[in-house]
Amino acid sequence: MFSWPADDPLKGPVEDERELPVSANRSPKDARLADLPGPVVRVVQLREFHVYDQAKVLAAAAAGGWEPMPDEEMGDDDPHDLVGAVMFAAESTGELPGMDWLTDAQEGQLLLSARGDEVADWSTEPVRINFGTGWRLQEAANPYAAAPRHTGATAAGSEEPQPDFASLFALPEVCGCEEEDCQKCHWTFTPRTADLLFSALEELAEAAYDDAAELGERPVTKDDDGAWGFFSRLPQVTWRQNMQWRRNLARACDDLTGDLQHGAWPRPTCAAEEMVLHLALGDAPAHLEAGADSAHAALPTHRDDYDFDACSDFFFQDDDVLWLYDSKYNSPEADGARSSPVPPALHPDNWFEDFLNVPARSAERGHRR
Numbered sequence: 001m002f003s004w005p006a007d008d009p010l011k012g013p014v015e016d017e018r019e020l021p022v023s024a025n026r027s028p029k030d031a032r033l034a035d036l037p038g039p040v041v042r043v044v045q046l047r048e049f050h051v052y053d054q055a056k057v058l059a060a061a062a063a064g065g066w067e068p069m070p071d072e073e074m075g076d077d078d079p080h081d082l083v084g085a086v087m088f089a090a091e092s093t094g095e096l097p098g099m100d101w102l103t104d105a106q107e108g109q110l111l112l113s114a115r116g117d118e119v120a121d122w123s124t125e126p127v128r129i130n131f132g133t134g135w136r137l138q139e140a141a142n143p144y145a146a147a148p149r150h151t152g153a154t155a156a157g158s159e160e161p162q163p164d165f166a167s168l169f170a171l172p173e174v175c176g177c178e179e180e181d182c183q184k185c186h187w188t189f190t191p192r193t194a195d196l197l198f199s200a201l202e203e204l205a206e207a208a209y210d211d212a213a214e215l216g217e218r219p220v221t222k223d224d225d226g227a228w229g230f231f232s233r234l235p236q237v238t239w240r241q242n243m244q245w246r247r248n249l250a251r252a253c254d255d256l257t258g259d260l261q262h263g264a265w266p267r268p269t270c271a272a273e274e275m276v277l278h279l280a281l282g283d284a285p286a287h288l289e290a291g292a293d294s295a296h297a298a299l300p301t302h303r304d305d306y307d308f309d310a311c312s313d314f315f316f317q318d319d320d321v322l323w324l325y326d327s328k329y330n331s332p333e334a335d336g337a338r339s340s341p342v343p344p345a346l347h348p349d350n351w352f353e354d355f356l357n358v359p360a361r362s363a364e365r366g367h368r369r
Helices: 054-063 082-090 135-141 191-215 243-261 271-289 308-315 320-325
Strands: 040-051 099-111
Touching (some): 099 243, 191 243, 191 271, 191 308, 243 271, 271 320
Antiparallel strands (some): 040 099
């Protein structure tokens, strides 16, 4: 049962937004961080675009109201202010004829005076955000990084070793009496089950990050014929979601693998995590059929190994998110319909809303890549 932190100013789950504290003043001019009565959140965004037709981009931006900088201010390397045209697009939809969206990443943090933070205009230090090295470079340096990991050793170039599931999910003694009230005879989430589920979630995460980068802001369509291995598998009502939504779904896979890495059952905290956990439980048996390696074979055996049906019974509060595969909900049009048949709690826009009866994930955790 989740207990709200005693020192949290909100004092509990927000059931009515009118209960939230409201700053007495909006945003005083030239205020420093300590002068602002409400929380301050910094969001830094990284976007990259490939311009494959400069004339189209410049014409489309001008038609949308953009004006290039004066000729005397333009440099020799950008005589038509192409950078300004792309920035104009990035500030709105991020889309113009003649260019493709390559990268969209963001990092956010709550600024706190107690640890020396300051708003950018008053900061004595430059604002620096480390987005890390490119994931494609990491993959090129370590071609095994995206593959399902069954080994107990640290993969080349990887900072974290494969979890020791034998210790994380140590098996209890089994007496074998099979009596209904015997605690030792209850179902056990075993090291072998955890190992395969971990691999399935890792594989889904890599596919989701890859597909999100390739798809950009484009919708999934039936004509794709399953080309997007992750997002094509989701209910069609999700097919028009944007890149950031898709990246957040990839992070949901990472959040669940993180539970396993810390020796905890994967307990979904939102509808998005419920969906990816359903997919992973369906995929996990294939990792055994594909041939487990010696590290997996070395894990202790138990009568409850590979009981993924029992995992479904214990890990979920309900199966409501699977309703979206029902024919009356499962169409791209259901998302944008004026009177959508999709229940609000299951609408893709609300998939990342935290359940109120379980601890929420950290809002500052960011994305792995």
